[in-house]
Structures are given as C-alpha cells and as structure tokens.
Amino acid sequence: MRERFKTLAWIGAVLVAFTLYPWIFPTKLNLGVVIVLFAGMATAWDILGGWAGQLSLGHAALVGIGGYTLALLSLRAGIPPWWGLLAGMALTSVVAAMWGWIVFRLRGPYFVLSTIAVAEILRLVAINWKNLTGGAEGLFLRELPRPFGLDLFDRTVEFYLGLAFLGIALLVVWWLSWSRFGYSLQAIREDQDSAMAMGINPTSTKILAFALSAALTAAGGSLYAIYLSFFEPHIVLDIGLSVELALIAYIGGAGTVFGPTIGAVVLLGAADLFRNYFQQANLLIYGILIILVVRFAPEGIVGGWHVLLRRLTRPAPVVPVEVRGERP
Amino acid sequence: MTTFLQVFMTGILTGGVYALVGIGLSLIFGVMRIVNFAHGEFVALGMYTSLLLFQSMGIDPYLALPLIIVGGILLGALVERVFIAPIIAAPEHVSILMTVGVGLVISNLLLxxxxxxxxxxxxxxxxxxxxVGGVTFSGPLSVSFLITLAVILGLYWVLTRTEIGRAMRATAQNRDAAELQGINTAVARMLAFGIGVALAAVSGTLLLPVLYVIPTIGGVFTLKAFVVTVLGGMGNVLGAIGGGLILGVTESLGAAYISSGYRxxxxxxxxxxxxxxxxxxLFGKSRV
Amino acid sequence: MSSGSILQVEGVHQRFGGLLALQDVSLSVEEGEILGLIGPNGAGKTTLFNVISGYLRPTEGSVRFLGKEVTGLPPYRLAAMGMGRTFQIVRPFPKLTVLENVLIGSFLRTSSRREAEDRAWETLHLTGLAPFASRPAASLNLAGRKRLEIARALALNPRLLLLDEVVAGLNPAETDATVKLIRRVRDRGITIIVVEHVMRVIMGLSDRVVVLNYGRKIAEGKPQEVASDPAVIAAYLGESGGGSEGR
Structure with missing residues (x-):
C-alpha cells in the first residue's frame, strides 16, 4: 500500500525535475521534446510489450495513425489539433482492438512477425494512397490555431505538452502497477495458461491492453507530428521507429513504471552526444546496448539497478520455505 | 500471353533468390527454434563484402562465392557462439531482441x-x-538462379548425406533425444547458424550485379525471409523453396497486373x- | 444424479490423434466430499483434470458443474463460476511476489485493491505462507511453490478445488502439513478432487476414490474397498489391467 504512494511521489518528482529542463538546456530544446515524447510513447508501448509481455514491433503504425489523423483533419477540414489528437486516439484504439482480435491468437514469434506485417502494409498504403496522405512526399503542417495564444510550433510549448503526455502515460502505468487490470496483464505475461486458471480471459485482456497502449501511442504520435511539422511515411510509419520504441522500453526496463523513461533519457541522450562521431549510425548504440541488456541485465537498467541494490543491502533472497501449515 | 510468361518467369528468377534467403532463416529456426531478425543484415553484409572485393581487388562476385560461403559459415558460427548460445534457453522474446541488436550493429557498422x-x-x-522464345531473361538473375539451385542441392546433400547434416536434423527434431544419442547439439546449432548466414550472404552476392545497395537494405530482406519461411512453414527447409518461388511470382504478377506501388x-x-x-x-508440417 | 452433486462427468472420451487418452469416463462428485483420483502413470488423470477445468474440449461426452452444462467453456469462465485448480508442474508467476500471486486470484471476486489484499492475506495465513509474502515466488522451494499453487486457487473463493499432485516430491513433514491443510479447506465447505501418486496420502484423505487405468475408470468406492479390488491391484502391479496392451 505504501509502496504505491511512494511510486506516485517519484512520478511527481520526475515530472518536476523535467520541468526544469528548458532552463538547464535552453539550447537543447529539440532533444528535450523528442525525449519526453519518446519516453511517453515507449511507456505506452510497454503497456503491451512489457506489462502484458506481447512484444510488438509494429507500434510505428499507431504513431503514424495518430500523426496523420491530426494533420489530415487540420489540413483538409480545418479541425483544431486538440480534436485531431482525440480523434486519432479513438481511431487507433479501434484499429488496435481489431488488429489484436486478429493477431492475438498467435503466440511467440508469430505474434511479433504479424505486428511487423500489419505495420508494413499500413506504411505501403500511406505511400500509395497519395490523394489522402500525400504519399511519399509527405505532409506539411504550415499553421495551427493558437489555443490560449500558445504557438504550438514553439519548442518550449511543445516540450511542456510532451511532458504532460509523459505524465499521463506514467500515471497510467502507475495504475497498472497496483490495479487488477495491471496484475491480469502480468499474469498473462508470466504464464498464460496459469492466468486462465485464475479467471483471466487472455484474449480480451490483451485486446484492452493493446487499445490502451495504442491510444496513448497515438497521442504521442500526434504531438510528434506537430513537432516535426513536416513528415512522411518513412519517418512516422517506419519499422525503425517501432524497433526504437521497443528497445527504449527494454533497455530501460520493460514492465516497470520508470524503465521506458530512463531508457529514453539514456538512449536519446547518448545518441545526441555521439551524433558528431557516428553521424547517421547513431542506432549503433541501441544495438550494442540491447545486446548487453539481453545478455547481462534482462530486466534492463531498472532491473539491473534493483539487483545491484539488493546485492549491496542484503544477501540473495533465495531461502527455501519451511511450511508448517499452522497459523502463525 | 508472352507478357504474362515474361512476368511469371521474372517472378520465378527473383523467387529463387528469395528462396535462398528464406532457406537460411528456416534452417536456423528449424534447428535452433529462434527467429533470426538479423537475417537480412547478413544479406547486406554479403553484398558489401563482394562490393569491396570487386572494387579493391577486381574480384568478380561469382568468383568470390567460395570465399563468401566459407566466411559466412565462420562468421555465423562465431555470432552464434558469442551472442546466441548463451541465451538459447531463454524465452523467445530474448532471442528476438538479441538478433535485432546484432542486426542493428551490422547495419550501422556498414553505414x-x-x-x-x-x-x-x-x-x-x-x-x-x-x-528464349518471346521471353527475355536477365543474365545475372538467370545465373544466380542456377547457382541457387546448385547451392540448394549442395545443402540437401550436406543435410542428408553427412554426419553433421544428420546431427542438425536430429537436433531439429528433438534436442534432448539428439543429445542422448551423443550428438553435440551445441556444434549442430553453431553450424546451422553458420550455414544460414552463409546462404544469406550468398544471396547478397548474387544480387549485387543487379541492385543498388545501401547499408539499411537488410531490413527488406529480413521481411522477405519471414514471408518465405512462413509461406513454406517455419523450419521447413524444402517448403522455403516453394515459399520463395510463390513470393517472387506473387510480387511480380501483383506489380504487373494490380499495382506496382503495392509490390x-x-x-x-x-x-x-x-x-x-x-x-x-502451405506445405504441411515436415521440418528440415 | 443426486441432488448434492456439484460436478458430473458423463461419458467423456478424449482422443489425441490416434491415442485414446480417456475412454467413456463418468463420475460424479458430491458437495463437500474429498474425491481421490488415482491410477498408474499415463492413466489419464491429468487429462481428465484438463477436461473438467476447460483446458481440453472432450472429443465426446459432457461435463456439468453446479447443475450447468459447461463442456467446452474456457478455463477462465469456469474459474469465475467457482472452480479452482492447481497444476502438476507448479507454475506460480515467478517474478511476482508470493502476495501478488495470491492477489491475482483474489482479484477475481473484487476489483478493489484493499479488499483483494485483505483476502489474499487471509489465504496466506490459512496456508502458512504469510511469512514469505514479499518474497518472489521463484525463490520458494518446491514445497513452498506447491503450497502457493493451493493458495492461489483458494484465493479464487472456489466451490470446487482440483488438486493435481500437490504432495508429490515433498518430505513426510511437508506432506502431513499439506494433508492437514486440505482437510481444513474441506471443513470450510469446499469440495475437493485430489490427484495423487502417494497412496498413503490419498487413502487417508479421500472419502471416495476413483481409479483410472489406460484412460478407463476401473474402480470406484471407499478407499478400503478400492484398495482390495483385484483390478486395481493388477493395474498397480503393472499387469495389463485395463484390457489394453501392456508396455
């Protein structure tokens, strides 16, 4: 019980720390916006990938639908971006529910492959359906209305919008960390057959998780579209983006509240630091780190940290239980 | 009719190369039960190695093939030993993430x-x-199709006639039983990965004369390999040949008669x- | 079909390819009893459990639970109706703590975390696992994990509990503790079916025993009657008791 509110306090502390970012790194606002957006989207990915254990490599599709919905509604119908964002969230959760309904009968590598296939098909549609999406030339968000006089293309405004989005994503996974729904997801991840014996319907639970993950990812995608202001299928619908979100969550620590955020800070920060050395090859760091994490710290940075703490504070916890069966 | 035949045969030739990429992936899945998400990157690696040999030493890609095969087997075995073997017993998402990581490292090093x-x-x-008749065949693709056939026959010979081939098939069928029979399954896995990588690299070499290469081209081939192996049945090596041909023809016909953008x-x-x-x-259940 | 019957299995056949794992098995479980299900290895005990708890749809035959036809219903629906089960190969959620494992069970009856946690603690106290509540389930030894399986199933607040080899592999002291626990659970009004290999345990615990051999029911009755049944003795001595080929 107390643990739960300690986590909530930590979320507050993390968000407060982030609010200082524009003052500390005024010249690195672009990086800041990308960090909070990717932290939020990786957290959203983690609802399905980490908490429910359903590794998706197709989340770029959801980012893309979110971004395209906002942009197209704005460009073609003059609908303000906040409605576009909500419409994108609604649309992606419906798409994800249908997508999940089709692919969740597949387990293991087959599920992963199917997410890639669906996302790739969607990318090809976006490239070819030129009348709707502008095809490979992409879309350009030239102007947007100014809610409360705020310029949505101002990096500081974008940063705080992104931070609000990250805050919501963190609150959602905080809820997962103690609620019935969250435990149902973890049960499915740990052992689907066993979960069924506990009264959990795996398919409907996974579909709900996918829809929730999708809606949040789309919200991030909408903000990302505003940040980019010009985007095309190779940016927001590419499998590379799907892989990036998954690796951020995994390297930070899948299925933990703060893992994806830590992953985003570490990976995007490092990629930025080394950009001058590696130019376009900045994903090299992702590759090296995921190999190291998989090999040596399967629970990611967060898990590795916990193991370290435990080693330092007390001996290994593997003590056999001596059951007596009496009431103590 | 001639057009149809032309389109169809082009599909068959392309399909031959797809089959070669897919067989490697299928062999690896069959023997090791892991999906190699770095498979396409090994195709790219084969392309760039042949490119380098051609540009710096003037070695023709076809002449470089023996070198590519041997190098591919060695590299694959090494990658298996260092990266895959330690996590072979882990849940499947672990090997997926590991091979994704290996692929990212390769493509970014190429970049x-x-x-x-x-x-x-x-x-x-x-x-x-x-x-031939009214149908035009691309020279390099025809040669690569013949080489593909030769490589497949060679692989078939290795799998059915050699000790190590039998070890790989036994490991694919039942790892525990194979170990009880005294088969060194660790070596079988290393070799399966090595051969799979070599096949991918060979297809890269065969495609080099007809393609522009970029370091990120691997992703395309990873996807093709997935399609081929799933069509043929995961782990079904012979099925992968059919899967490759079907994919090649489907793409070719679809692009010609429906829409080239959706190829x-x-x-x-x-x-x-x-x-x-x-x-x-599509071809039932048999493995390797 | 007596009025106090909580579960009826009628004419169940289960075929896996060419193998007939269950042949025309019928049995009925009375409310409040402990029914022992025994038989040599491969007799079909676990298969029968899987049919009853919805993990397998029987090739033929029907299952009725609490007076309702439940054949082919998925396991989670049966759990919600009040059927709890354990697995022969224990499978607690390894990364979660002991408390969280049980909590997942008690969340079936309430979505309130506070209520679920109270129930979980109650179950932990009943099963003697309370001192280990915050340990990861993976850190328990076999006895602890088996105990946790029972605790999770109990947390579902079941009417019927299926226990699959919950004492196999335990030492005598651990076995006695588990037997005591099973009796106490029954005293709370929960009907129990036990699959067990350890003959001493099942004979002492069960009100009634059903014997399976090669997928057929070969005997049914009070423990003493069954123990002296020639067909049962033959089956356990490894002769071809069920009429099928011996191995």
Missing amino acids: FGFGAHPQSIFTWYSTKTVR DAFGLIAFLAVLLLRPAG
Missing part, C-alpha cells in the same frame, strides 16, 4: 564504413539478357493469411 549513399558495381554481364504488400498479405489460416505453412 559507418560505407556511408549512406547507394552503390553498385558494373560488370560486363550486368545488363546482358537471354532470350511489397502482396507478400505481406499472403504472409498474414497463412499465419492466421495455416500456421504450419
């Missing part, structure tokens, strides 16, 4: 070493064609349909 710009080689036969989508749609309706692949 680092060769730059992002498209490169190609021009040989005297790059634009040569062969005409890559036809395979993916077939892939999803097979995954959902016939998860064992």
